Amino acid sequence: MTVPDRALPPQAPRPVRDDLEAEVVQLTSDLIRIDTSNPPGNETPAAELVAGYLGAAGIETELAGPDPDRLNLIARIRGSGEGPSIMLMGHTDVVPAPTENWTVNPFDAVLRDGHLVGRGAVDMKDELAARAVAMAAFARSGARPKGDIVLVAESDEERNVSDVGMSWLVRERPELKSDFALNESGGSLLELADGGRAVTVSVGEKLVTSLRIRVHGRAGHASVPDRDKNTLRAASTVVERLFACEVPVIVSDSVRRSLDALGAPDGSDAERLDWMGRQHPGLADLVPAMTTTSITPTGLEAGEPANVIPPFADVICDCRALPGSTEDDIRAQIAAAIGPERASGAEIEYEVEFLEPLAGGVESPPDTELYAILERYVEERVPGAILLPLVTPGFTDSHWVRQAFGTVAYGFAPVLATDLDVYLDSMHGADERIRTDDLVTMAEFHLFALNALVGA
Numbered sequence: 349m350t351v352p353d354r355a356l357p358p359q360a361p362r363p364v365r366d367d368l369e370a371e372v373v374q375l376t377s378d379l380i381r382i383d384t385s386n387p388p389g390n391e392t393p394a395a396e397l398v399a400g401y402l403g404a405a406g407i408e409t410e411l412a413g414p415d416p417d418r419l420n421l422i423a424r425i426r427g428s429g430e431g432p433s434i435m436l437m438g439h440t441d442v443v444p445a446p447t448e449n450w451t452v453n454p455f456d457a458v459l460r461d462g463h464l465v466g467r468g469a470v471d472m473k474d475e476l477a478a479r480a481v482a483m484a485a486f487a488r489s490g491a492r493p494k495g496d497i498v499l500v501a502e503s504d505e506e507r508n509v510s511d512v513g514m515s516w517l518v519r520e521r522p523e524l525k526s527d528f529a530l531n532e533s534g535g536s537l538l539e540l541a542d543g544g545r546a547v548t549v550s551v552g553e554k555l556v557t558s559l560r561i562r563v564h565g566r567a568g569h570a571s572v573p574d575r576d577k578n579t580l581r582a583a584s585t586v587v588e589r590l591f592a593c594e595v596p597v598i599v600s601d602s603v604r605r606s607l608d609a610l611g612a613p614d615g616s617d618a619e620r621l622d623w624m625g626r627q628h629p630g631l632a633d634l635v636p637a638m639t640t641t642s643i644t645p646t647g648l649e650a651g652e653p654a655n656v657i658p659p660f661a662d663v664i665c666d667c668r669a670l671p672g673s674t675e676d677d678i679r680a681q682i683a684a685a686i687g688p689e690r691a692s693g694a695e696i697e698y699e700v701e702f703l704e705p706l707a708g709g710v711e712s713p714p715d716t717e718l719y720a721i722l723e724r725y726v727e728e729r730v731p732g733a734i735l736l737p738l739v740t741p742g743f744t745d746s747h748w749v750r751q752a753f754g755t756v757a758y759g760f761a762p763v764l765a766t767d768l769d770v771y772l773d774s775m776h777g778a779d780e781r782i783r784t785d786d787l788v789t790m791a792e793f794h795l796f797a798l799n800a801l802v803g804a
């Protein structure tokens with residue numbers, strides 16, 4: 349049994365923070381207490397909760413979607429039209445929380461050691477609450493924004509298979525088109541090896557797809573095996589070669605921007621990437637992700653029964669491709685690893701089938717008004733830090749608005765106090781948690797951004 353500790357960490361006595369704190373901690377906690385594990389999701393009560401909160405601040409709200417159990421919230425403060433519009437995004441669903449490794453109930457929203465613990469505390473009921481609290485604070489100030497402020501609390505981000513969340517909204521609600529958007533997957537503070545500091549912003553994401561490599565061999569009775577043409581042996585060679593091959597490293601313009609922002613010393617691309625990887629363990633993981641297309645075997649399927657050598661076996665792969673890649677690029681990378689496709693009589697005979705179309709892989713430019721506001725925020729509020737643009741390997745709903753509307757979408761919500769390992773490891777993991785002072789920081793940042801972008 350865990351006894352909640354309600355003591356909060358010391359904070360600078362800033363009145364704006366004090367005003368925001370109670371609301372953002374309360375709203376995040378209330379959201380966590382609504383179990384929106386996906387599947388099945390059942391996000392409607394979470395959308396209703398945020399609608400009620402924003403409605404009380406005089407903001408117009410609407411619940412929309414094709415599934416009554418999985419509605420999305422659209423909340424809007426209408427602007428005068430003199431400035432850009434901005435969408436604040438936050439998915440309401442969470443990944444399931446198998447309770448074995450948790451020390452608290454994942455849906456109790458426990459305050460402990462200055463942290464709020466619960467499923468969604470990091471991904472991403474924290475950010476949704478912070479955006480809603482900032483929007484309500486803006487509304488209560490009575491100022492009319494120069495452009496529309498829209499908050500979308502969308503369902504089904506984590507699985508993204510039911511077409512009830514952002515994919516549905518961008519198709520059915522074209523009026524949601526906004527100039528800018530703020531969403532998840534950036535805002536981490538990195539303490540760099542060279543003594544510098546960086547706060548990350550996600551400006552793009554990799555393409556995602558999955559594919560099947562069908563490997564052929566000689567079918568037959570297992571009592572008279574043909575060792576050279578055994579299908580399973582060929583399939584295992586395919587798996588081996590996919591792991592063993594040297595994948596091409598591509599340094600895109602956005603990777604160059606990351607290197608330049610960090611101040612990587614002059615040198616070859618390889619030297620600069622190596623330097624970047626040595627600046628932070630998180631960057632060590634990200635450098636290969638940002639510069640290569642990954643094709644990772646995740647499944648093997650072959651025939652039964654045991655006494656039959658099957659005519660083919662399937663190697664199922666997850667693929668994260670660099671932005672701008674095509675199916676042909678991915679086929680070429682596979683061919684470089686295991687030999688030419690559809691070549692009869694070749695050592696390995698196989699063909700590739702894409703199991704889903706390439707999705708995502710769109711980037712937003714960094715030379716925008718909102719990007720400059722993020723830079724200013726980091727400069728003013730995070731001593732000695734620079735803003736570090738990254739293309740992230742994950743997949744978020746940002747890609748829907750980038751693709752459908754040409755919206756400039758950034759992943760950014762500052763996490764400055766929570767231990768980065770705790771924050772990242774507990775996302776989708778056990779005892780998911782964030783320091784409550786980061787909840788306040790997030791709300792404060794969004795109010796700062798709204799005032800700077802669309803304030804009077």
Ligand SMILES: [Zn+2]
Pocket residue numbers: 439471472505532
């Ligand atoms: Zn998320």
